[in-house]
Amino acid sequence: MAELKSMHETAARTNVFDKYIATNTIFKSDREMLRPSYIPKVLPHREKEIDQLAAIVSTGLRGDRPSNVLIFGKTGTGKTATVKFIANEAAKVSSSSSTIDFIYVNCCELDTNYSVLQHMANKFIENTEDRAPYNGWSIERVYSLFKEVVDRQKRLLVVVLDELDRLVYKTGDDLLYNLSRINDDMKNSKVSIIGIANDLKFTDYLDARVKSRLGEERIVFSPYDARELSDILGVRADTVFAPGALNEDVIPLCAALAAQEHGDARRALEMLRVAAESAEREGRKPVTTEDVMKAKNKIELDTVTETVKTLPSQSKMLLLSMTIYSEKRRIMTTGDIYDTYHNLCNSVGILPLTQRRIGDLISELDMLGIVRARVRSFGRGGRTKEIELSVPLNETRELLVDDELLSSYKNARAKIQTTLI
DNA sequence: AGGTATTCACATGAAACTATTCTCTGAGTTAGG
């Protein structure tokens, strides 16, 4: 009884949040700066690229149409940040007589010609009723609307198409073709395009005319090396972290790890943030290299879990078949997997897809990094994909079985096991 | 032995189909004046 009483007394003095609030001495300001969406005021080691881009865009401030630009570089090399930075700067200096409007479109999120045009057109339309709908219209109609609203008044418009290579791979170059010759049809305004892409080769998929019009200027962002990454992290760490919050070798380690993965600054920042957050949660003060290593593993695991969870159910079904088959043999072929998959579908009561489709789904899983697949020829044994899971078997299966559709798999499992042998 | 033709088991490509979501249009219906 006395014990209980003392517990209540403690509870009165302390709040459940206290230990999280009181020990928050790692972060001194908003950790937002460590998130990938944050556009910093200074971009270390991108001075040259900023200069190049500024030189091109500045023609717009003098009233001429800036050249179209293609920007290449791996993820996390500061392409998007640089372009957004330039856009902000341009907004600051532009006078009423010569404004440059920037429209930013991420072609990962808006990955059809229709949705890109619709998004851009609606940027200029205040009245909700006049806006282009999400579907139902012809592309031609949305394109005309876009042209019309842009041309209503004299303006210079820079269209930034981020992850452009994705759009081109998916839908071809129709949109780029139209956009690149849109200036011929406009009386008042001028439009130029900044295309951002990961893949240097994507221009091979473009029509020769589009290619020459679009690639008037090219800028390539090389990956950051470990030293440069250290600088970038350092600048942000100074504002975000309290003095002495980090062990001195934490930043170099984050930088080195990220440098191994094609110099991805986003990755480095994420590692730093996650490491610091876990130390904070446990109420420890300096963030150590162990925290960073733990953070690295956590991030890797989280991304895998997230991708597996968000897979469409047929892909989950396929992946589940893989985990079942790979108990027997680690390296599988398309045919092996298809048989298992087919059996699994039958026992669970789902209509199986054709082998043609499964081949594509396997390639998709390969792209997502869930499996490793390579085409190999076995002579008379035929030519097929050799597939190997690159995610932990049991954990993945646990994730998959949670799916509603596959829950009946638990019951069906015994049946499959017998059919396999 | 050396060359080449076959063959296997899919890969890869293209076209067509289905289902879904949404708009637009025009005919039919209803309510109010």
Next chain:
DNA sequence: TAACTCAGAGAATAGTTTCATGTGAATACCTGT
């Protein structure tokens, strides 16, 4: 007569099937020595 309702036609897209063609190399088969 204006306002509303509703079915049917169009559009775009995602996901899939169907059909057709391509392919790397082990192996079978042939040729000439």
